Amino acid sequence: MGNKMRVGIIFGGKSGEHEISLMSATSILRAMDPNKYDTLLIGITKKGEWLLYDGPIDLIETGEWERIAREQMKKDPDTYRFSVVGTSSYLKEQVDVLFPVLHGPFGEDGTIQGLFEMADIPYVGAGVLASSTGMDKVIAKKLFKQAGLPVSDFLMFLRNQIEENPADCVEQIEAHLNYPVFVKPANLGSSVGITKARNREELLYALETAAKYDRKIIVEASVNCREIECAVLGNEEPKASVVGEILPSNEFYDYQAKYLDDGKSKLCIPADIPEEKAEEIRRMAIQVYKTIDCAGLARVDFFLEKETMKVYVNEINTMPGFTKYSMYPLLWEATGLPYSKLIDRLIALALERYEDKKRNRIR
Numbered sequence: 001m002g003n004k005m006r007v008g009i010i011f012g013g014k015s016g017e018h019e020i021s022l023m024s025a026t027s028i029l030r031a032m033d034p035n036k037y038d039t040l041l042i043g044i045t046k047k048g049e050w051l052l053y054d055g056p057i058d059l060i061e062t063g064e065w066e067r068i069a070r071e072q073m074k075k076d077p078d079t080y081r082f083s084v085v086g087t088s089s090y091l092k093e094q095v096d097v098l099f100p101v102l103h104g105p106f107g108e109d110g111t112i113q114g115l116f117e118m119a120d121i122p123y124v125g126a127g128v129l130a131s132s133t134g135m136d137k138v139i140a141k142k143l144f145k146q147a148g149l150p151v152s153d154f155l156m157f158l159r160n161q162i163e164e165n166p167a168d169c170v171e172q173i174e175a176h177l178n179y180p181v182f183v184k185p186a187n188l189g190s191s192v193g194i195t196k197a198r199n200r201e202e203l204l205y206a207l208e209t210a211a212k213y214d215r216k217i218i219v220e221a222s223v224n225c226r227e228i229e230c231a232v233l234g235n236e237e238p239k240a241s242v243v244g245e246i247l248p249s250n251e252f253y254d255y256q257a258k259y260l261d262d263g264k265s266k267l268c269i270p271a272d273i274p275e276e277k278a279e280e281i282r283r284m285a286i287q288v289y290k291t292i293d294c295a296g297l298a299r300v301d302f303f304l305e306k307e308t309m310k311v312y313v314n315e316i317n318t319m320p321g322f323t324k325y326s327m328y329p330l331l332w333e334a335t336g337l338p339y340s341k342l343i344d345r346l347i348a349l350a351l352e353r354y355e356d357k358k359r360n361r362i363r
């Protein structure tokens with residue numbers, strides 16, 4: 001092992017973004033310099049089981065890793081069997097730093113970050129608070145608004161309100177917002193459960209749909225917009241990348257446009273917008289990042305209203321897609337930080353943050 005840094009890469013996960021995570025992790029593993037890093041691979045199945053994986057990187061994306069990991073566990077249970085409960089002390093011995101390449105609930109929402117904190121292991125990315133705040137669209141928007149950042153008007157409903165009195169919800173929405181409106185589960189990603197509702201009938205359906213996925217639902221004024229994204233990197237002094245534009249293949253950037261249309265959604269880097277707009281967005285991205293006390297990395301997504309060129313903050317993603325073709329690394333590439341250097345930087349930031357936090361414990 002020598003002086004190589006030992007990095008635990010955690011991939012898969014219980015969320016709907018399991019497959020994206022497999023792709024992100026594959027890209028990361030292929031780019032990590034074996035002279036600098038030893039890796040320990042930990043896959044989390046869709047059901048939430050943790051498995052150590054010691055096989056070819058190519059079999060992660062295809063999902064075959066799971067079968068191999070199970071076979072390894074059968075052959076040598078002492079080495080390979082470890083449950084979440086046993087994870088913390090085991091991992092602390094095995095790795096210097098963890099990289100949770102997990103998107104969505106149970107990966108990007110502070111839950112696994114809490115486990116790492118308890119286990120006292122440095123990890124890449126945002127801490128518990130920023131992760132959970134960034135995941136919750138209602139809490140995040142409230143904080144952005146409070147910080148003076150522009151967000152589109154929104155209302156919040158709980159599932160029980162929708163189930164018990166949908167007509168009242170509709171009445172409140174129609175009193176505050178004009179159609180079309182966007183209805184979303186508050187704590188999800190990948191556009192799952194999101195509907196653009198153009199009238200009352202569609203609104204009722206949209207509320208029901210979103211309520212299937214979450215107990216908390218956000219209803220937002222629709223912005224006729226271009227979608228601009230900015231990558232942020234750093235701890236105490238975060239830096240913003242050039243900005244990029246998403247050109248969705250559908251009417252909006254829904255699940256289909258994100259993952260199924262085989263590359264028909266396009267990324268335009270840098271975005272073709274006036275330099276002073278890009279500068280405004282970069283400044284705002286850092287403000288958004290600091291508002292939730294983020295660390296490591298995040299992609300901040302904006303709406304640029306077509307008619308007025310007004311900028312709205314849409315959301316912050318604390319573990320954005322990280323394949324070689326994903327917006328986040330491409331934005332840094334265009335800013336002069338190539339993919340493998342970006343990974344080095346993220347690991348260094350994780351260690352810096354850990355060391356910095358240790359100082360809080362000195363009594």
Ligand SMILES: Nc1ncnc2c1ncn2[C@@H]1O[C@H](COP(=O)(O)OP(=O)(O)O)[C@@H](O)[C@H]1O
Binds near residue numbers: 190315
């Ligand atoms: N208020 C809005 N106005 C216009 N388009 C929206 C609005 N909210 C969401 N969208 C569209 O829906 C997509 C997904 O919404 P988003 O809030 O980013 O959820 P997710 O976390 O699933 O990515 C956006 O990328 C955009 O295309």
Ligand SMILES: [Mg+2]
Binds near residue numbers: 301315
């Ligand atoms: Mg989004």
